[in-house]
Amino acid sequence: MTTSSSHSVPALDSRLVTELKGVGARLAERLERLGIISVQDLLFHLPQRYQDRTRLSAIGALQSGTQAVIVGEIGLAQIRYGRRRSLLCLVSDGTGKLTLRFFHFGGAQQRALAAGCRILCFGEVRAGPAGMEMVHPEYQLLDPDEEPLLEQSLTPIYPTTEGLGQLRLRKLNLAALELLAGGDGLDDYLPAPVRIKLDFPPLDEVLRSLHCPSPGLSLDVLGRPDYPPRRRLVFEELLAHHLSLRLLRRRFTDSLAPALTPTGHLSQPFLQQLKFSLTHAQQRVAAELAQDLAAEHPMHRLVQGDVGSGKTVVAALAALQAIEAGFQVTIMAPTELLAEQHFNCFQAWFQPLAIECAWLTGKLKAKARRETLAAISGGEAQLLVGTHAVFQEDVSFARLGLVVVDEQHRFGVHQRLALRNKGVSEGVRPHQMVMTATPIPRTLAMAAYADLDTSTIDELPPGRQPIETAIVSDRRREEVIERIARACAAGQQAYWVCPLIDESEALQCRAAAATAETLTEALPEVRIGLVHGRMKKSERDYTMAAFKAGDIDLLVATTVIEVGVDVPNASLMIVDNAERLGLAQLHQLRGRVGRGERQSGCVLLYRSPLSANARSRLQVLRASNDGFEIARRDLELRGPGEVLGTRQTGAMQFRIADIMRDQALFPQVEAVAEEMLQQWPEQVPLLVRRWVSGGVHYADV
Secondary structure, three states, rough: OOOOOOOOOOOOOOOOOOOOOOOOHHHHHHHHHOOOEEEEHHHHHOOEEEEEOOOOOOOHHHOOOOOOEEEEEEEEEEOOOOOOOOEEEEOOOOEEEEEEEEOOOOHHHHHHHOOOOEEEEEEEEEEEEOOOEEEEEEEEEOOOOOOOOOOOOOOOOOOOOOOOOOHHHHHHHHHHHHHHOOOOOOOOOHHHHHHHHHHOHHHHHHHHHHOOOOOOHHHHHHHOOOHHHHHHHHHHHHHHHHHHHHHHHHHHOOOOOOOOOOOOHHHHHHHOOOOOOOOOHHHHHHHHHHHHHHOOOOOOEEEEEOOOOOHHHHHHHHHHHHHOOOOOOEEEEOOOOHHHHHHHHHHHHHHHOOOOOEEOOOOOOOHHHHHHHHHHHHHOOOOOEOOHHOOOOOOOOEEEEEEEEOOOOHOOOOOOHHHOOOOOOOOOEEEEEEEEEEOHHHHHHHOOOOOOOOEEOOOOOOOOOOEEEEEEEHHHHHHHHHHHHHHHHHHOOOEOOOOOOOOOOHHHHHHHHHHHHHHHHHOOOOEEEEEEOOOHHHHEEEEHHHHHHHHOOOOOOOHHOOOOOOOOOOOEEEEEEEEEEEEHHHHHHHHHOOOOOOOOOEEEEEEOOOOHHHHHHHHHHOOOOOOOHHHHHHHHHHHHHHOOOOOOOOOOOOOOOOOOOOHHHHHHHHHHHHHHHHHHHHHHHHHHHHOOOOHHHHHHO
């Protein structure tokens, strides 16, 4: 490792960017918006792409859509009046002519760009009304005999922020590189044996070649993930993120948890009262959970399974093991409706076992909230179900033994970690189980959930038939309505889902109400019910119960029915405006049918025109019923930040790596992480701090 202890000046990771010439308070504030506080931060603020300004192009050889540097003489300069006033300059170099177009210009600029002037320009070439043109190119006026000064290396283009231009960022990075070249320290936290084994170039060489690449390199080579300097930093960043989660895991697994020894006095009668037998996959995952819960270190297990695979029953068995041992359990869901459905489900299962269940959301009235909080802190409530309200400050548990988080990707990493700190008493932590119906490919789980063990329920209950999915244009709406009429006449039940029209829940509910009215007129023989998020809980419960009992044939609903609704006789699902929904949500909705013996169908109604992305999503759904395949394609289409719920949390923001593109590196990343933790543990937190926003401190939310 290059050490900095011998330097008379501090290493670049501890030298503030304000030490660079020209960086005052205002510029420092703008740099901080980009996460740049030290000189090291500046060096690791890497270019997104590059421009080639190292060679001149002949105007006659220019092609539309390319970027180029040209030199020519202005033959004509005039103001053109149309929808927008513009300054047009006709430039020629003997091989051809090019128009420069400026929409924003002042009098001084207009006078400077006069006929007869020689000009050097850089910009994107595009086809204009009168031939090739550049709009607002960067330019420099030249003396008649002056040789144009071209860039000596490819020009980096950096991520930037308001009030901070590319030129300023380039100058700052050149100043930082000069300090690096002058011998100021930048420690290389990747151990030398690892670098040699992976054939990685030294860190200072890598940074120089990315900020000031050689003019001989093509833009294609520079952008490729296997370009050695880029590959080294991609690997290092993935390694740092993986290690940050491993450090969290170690921190939690080194602490103590209550050993929840199962007695079976609750779980046995529970299993006997169920109307079905557990699948082999459910039994296997339940056994893994039981073993973890009986240990004296906190369980942190991700249970993933497709829609309808039976994760809730497995969670119930884990909860019963904690309650048998005299501890409390809390279950957290991302929406009030899902929390409510979980509460109803667990209460129906646990009431016969004389288990006290409580319910907590942000909408609870003051008196009910006080009573619930008293029951939790006093230990009378053995199971608490709710939204994120369950980890607010005033919620205090008597003996919390297990935390269950459903649909964790909707919470994000910070909230998972915050909840993990709930119920810590005298150094003893509760166990934690995380559930998701959005299966996560192994490579991604290695990146995002290295702090969790993973169990997969990879088997659906017997008798579940694949759902036939059709993609139908909105213009054929009448045919779809006829299909509902036939299905309901044959004794089947159906859903008609109206998704979010925009960010307004009120508009969504209005759309559902209007659709219910239209369908009531079109289908006088069909009993139609309506459910949306703005109804009173009592009304919603009444309608859902009537649908479940078979007293309603067609349920018109917003996406509130996405999860937790189980009506075996419902065999037809219509999703209106399906193009507005993501793959995971569409798959969840489709999972509401196909729960009985009958062949089920799902119709995805779309409005034209369809974007290429929306068409891809709908076709994926038509082609597959496999939640894992759908999750893989969802990841390709939307990216990991969206799928994992980390786009907003900042916990998995990558500067140079890309989880999808670079997933082949993960087995090697995992192996090197293990090696570093064993042989060079002192390097690990330093590497994490360099790459991960907030280091490992986001565990202490």
